[in-house]
Amino acid sequence: xxxxxxxxxxxxxxxxxxxxxxxxxxxxxxxxxxxxxxxxxxxxxxxxxxxxxxxxxxxxxxxxxxxxxxxxxxxxxxxxxxxxxxxxxxxxxxxxxxxxxxxxxxxxxxxxxxxxxxxxxxxxxxxxxxxxxxxxxxxxxxxxxxxxxxxxxxxxxxxxxxxxxxxxxxxxxxxxxxxxxxxxxxxxxxxxxxxxxxxxxxxxxxxxxxxxxxxxxxxxxxxxxxxxxxxxxxxxxxxxxxxxxxxxxxxxxxxxxxxxxxxxxxxxxxxxxxxxxxxxxxxxxxxxxxxxxxxxxxxxxxxxxxxxxxxxxxxxxxxxxxxxxxxxxxxxxxxxxxxxxxxxxxxxxxxxxxxxxxxxxxxxxxxxxxxxxxxxxxxxxx
Numbered sequence: 001x002x003x004x005x006x007x008x009x010x011x012x013x014x015x016x017x018x019x020x021x022x023x024x025x026x027x028x029x030x031x032x033x034x035x036x037x038x039x040x041x042x043x044x045x046x047x048x049x050x051x052x053x054x055x056x057x058x059x060x061x062x063x064x065x066x067x068x069x070x071x072x073x074x075x076x077x078x079x080x081x082x083x084x085x086x087x088x089x090x091x092x093x094x095x096x097x098x099x100x101x102x103x104x105x106x107x108x109x110x111x112x113x114x115x116x117x118x119x120x121x122x123x124x125x126x127x128x129x130x131x132x133x134x135x136x137x138x139x140x141x142x143x144x145x146x147x148x149x150x151x152x153x154x155x156x157x158x159x160x161x162x163x164x165x166x167x168x169x170x171x172x173x174x175x176x177x178x179x180x181x182x183x184x185x186x187x188x189x190x191x192x193x194x195x196x197x198x199x200x201x202x203x204x205x206x207x208x209x210x211x212x213x214x215x216x217x218x219x220x221x222x223x224x225x226x227x228x229x230x231x232x233x234x235x236x237x238x239x240x241x242x243x244x245x246x247x248x249x250x251x252x253x254x255x256x257x258x259x260x261x262x263x264x265x266x267x268x269x270x271x272x273x274x275x276x277x278x279x280x281x282x283x284x285x286x287x288x289x290x291x292x293x294x295x296x297x298x299x300x301x302x303x304x305x306x307x308x309x310x311x312x313x314x315x316x317x318x319x320x321x322x323x324x325x326x327x328x329x330x331x332x333x334x335x336x337x338x339x340x341x342x343x344x345x346x347x348x349x350x351x352x353x354x355x356x357x358x359x360x361x362x363x364x365x366x367x368x369x370x371x372x373x374x375x376x377x378x379x380x381x382x
Contacts, residue, residue, distance in 0.1 A: 024337070025278020057084065080246070145188070171256075184210060257291050257347045309321040
């Protein structure tokens with residue numbers, strides 16, 4: 001296959017000739033142009049409604065916590081509502097706006113390059129690690145840092161290391177503290193902690209913007225709002241912390257389902273310099289996963305339940321993914337390209353299967369490890 005990246009041999013997708021890839025890509029591009037030519041008033045109305053939902057749900061939930069958070073049922077309701085508000089703010093508002101999906105509105109408050117979100121990760125860092133690195137080098141091992149985040153082993157093409165024995169517990173704590181891992185992702189701490197290719201002094205220098213943003217977030221959620229609530233200090237503090245964990249668990253689950261499922265493919269690098277747009281489209285589809293569910297599920301996921309469509313069209317208003325998905329799926333069926341979709345639960349289950357499987361070295365790696373141990377033992381007694 002004449003492609004810029006090496007596709008896995010065990011793929012469920014049919015082999016396509018270079019001509020077929022270009023033909024397939026041209027039809028995907030037609031879908032994109034049709035939708036982008038139609039965006040307008042209803043898309044503007046949608047994003048403004050989303051922003052209003054975030055604002056009013058945050059005001060209502062924080063108000064309940066501050067004035068009646070000591071009452072258990074109200075605390076539970078307010079904390080859950082604040083968690084949902086943070087989820088929607090991060091996923092349906094922040095993530096999508098920062099992709100430039102609404103730049104055409106010419107509204108400075110919704111301009112992708114200026115928007116910042118309720119998260120310890122700076123908007124600038126997110127736009128680099130996510131919009132540029134991840135969406136350019138999607139699932140290319142060694143180039144896309146989202147392939148494991150420097151913490152997990154999610155591909156057989158990642159060399160096994162003893163630390164990956166803890167793949168599953170590492171994934172659990174990654175989910176709990178997901179906001180913080182996203183915040184420090186651009187620092188590549190594994191280079192300092194594990195590989196010793198980066199000094200801690202350099203890490204500290206690189207973390208200047210993160211430290212400022214994280215400080216503001218900590219002051220807001222864990223000092224300012226608890227302090228001004230007076231006698232409800234502890235309920236507000238606990239509510240804010242719990243809401244952040246709710247947001248972290250859900251957003252990480254959505255991301256895992258979009259990238260780490262059983263059929264989500266990873267790729268060996270060759271060169272993206274010669275990769276055509278059609279080849280890029282094909283890689284996005286084969287490296288992504290969708291999950292199915294209700295409209296509420298799509299809304300709470302920022303429409304990243306349609307991860308395939310998002311990777312194909314990152315600058316398309318995300319509320320359009322539901323209508324374009326059946327057309328993308330039909331094209332994939334026509335050309336024999338695997339369209340990876342299943343229920344949320346099924347996809348999530350395969351994520352943990354994959355993490356568990358890859359926590360141990362594969363057969364060819366086990367032989368290499370045994371041989372290396374034999375050499376060390378022989379050298380010790382020599």
